[in-house]
Amino acid sequence: MGKKDKDFVKEITPMEVDFPQWYTDVIRKTDLVDYSPVKGFMVIKPYGYALWENIQSFLDKRFKETGHKNCYFPLLIPESLLQKEAEHVEGFAPEVAWVTHGGKEELAERLCVRPTSETIICEMYSKWLKSYRELPYLYNQWCSVVRWEKSTRPFLRTSEFLWQEGHTLHETEEQAQEETLQMLNIYKEMAENLLAIPVVTGRKSEREKFAGAHATYTMEALMHDGKALQAGTSHNLGQHFTTAFDISFLDRNGDMQNPYHTSWGVSTRLIGGVIMVHGDNRGLVLPPALAPTQVVIIPIAQHKEGVLDKAYELKKQLQDAGLRVELDDNENYSPGWKFNEYEMKGIPIRIEIGPRDIKNNQVMAARRDILEKGPVSMDGLTENIVQLLDTIQRDMLEKARSHRDENTYYIDSFEDFKQKMADKPGFAKAMWCGERECEEHVKAETAATIRCIPFEQEDIGDKCHFCGKEAKHMVYMAKAY
């Protein structure tokens, strides 16, 4: 197997030099998005959208398997509805876009462009729900939301983003909690099995939780530069909204009661995560399960007798096995150009087929993740490629896990923490007193925040590593996107 001599391409700034620039270069050169005329709003181009579609189909299937149904609620929400839950409006008001006119006439009541849909959905739920017999409500919607962000970056933070939001109602507190954790687990399964991104799961601190939630659970991933990305959240909303919106039902005892409520969502931000976890200096690296094209076939010296025929035959053979295959027979580009192009786009396997291979009853297959290439016999080729895709998927998850573990460390003091955050950002495991004041102090000094209070607690001390008071939880700390 021959390894590449060059580990970069000229259009992409190496990530060691300037990670944010590397990110921007990658998304632009690989044709995932484009900037629109409106600041902060991105156009998702076909290649980028295909990634989202694959995330959608994975999740949509799991949502339906767990009894959820899709529906659609309106884009605009009357201001009065947004006001109903105090904590919620306080959290979202600063980033809401408002519609004030219909045509030339000023509206009697402003309408907000949804930043999330709890309020409008609860308003409708309160009209619908009558009896415990109807519960649980298990609804989800795929839509976009708008949050007027001050600074934006494609996929990671845009003023409008695509997501799904699930909104469920339950008879009991226990059922709501169970639902909240079930959905978080589905997200985790998706992150690891589809995106090949290992995640840490746990609960958010009071400061970091969703505005209006009883408790927020999160999955956090570590990016290549050592910063954390909140990759999905699931909220147990308790009765906060159902009380505020007067959603009630007659329970089994004939008493009026407010149901328990959850909401959960993941967004196109996940695509930014995939880029920053797996990408390298040659561009994107896509896990096979997610890749819109899993195998690209490049014919070599295609004008020569039989090359193209064989290439098309191969394409059909692989497609029949259920693989997503592309064949590039554009004569205007050299093979070398195509190699670079498809590597940049992160396609997991490249197959080269030329006169020499045909003579030897083989093809050349190159792995994008480790940039290795070698001959593979035509006999049993499909099985080998299917298996290779599987191996790549597994290896990518393992590689990301190793990277995360290598960049997760224990600290022994606040000084030590500051030092480590400055030298080599990553996840720091620390003991914390549980107080908001302490958390805010740490953030002001280090820009790092509590990413989560992990489900898997470790006892690494009695005292808070930041203020010295009695410790309540072990937490993951990091600088975040």
Add this chain to the structure above:
RNA sequence: CUGGGUGUAGCGCAGCUUGGUAGCGCACCAGAAUGGGGUUCUGGUGGUCGGAGGUUCAAAUCCUCUCACCCAGACCA
């Protein structure tokens, strides 16, 4: 919102100091040869210099105002 920076062809840039009517590379189009790691040659298309106003015989270039975008903070999926 605070601090810094940049606006000239689709992208990256030069020209501005010392005003004279716009140029280079890539991309794109046509043709030919090439084809196992960004192939070569030839010919071509495309902008009036972010916008407005001013100075001047003459403004990409000088002056004033304005808008947009980028980066770093603060705020956030």
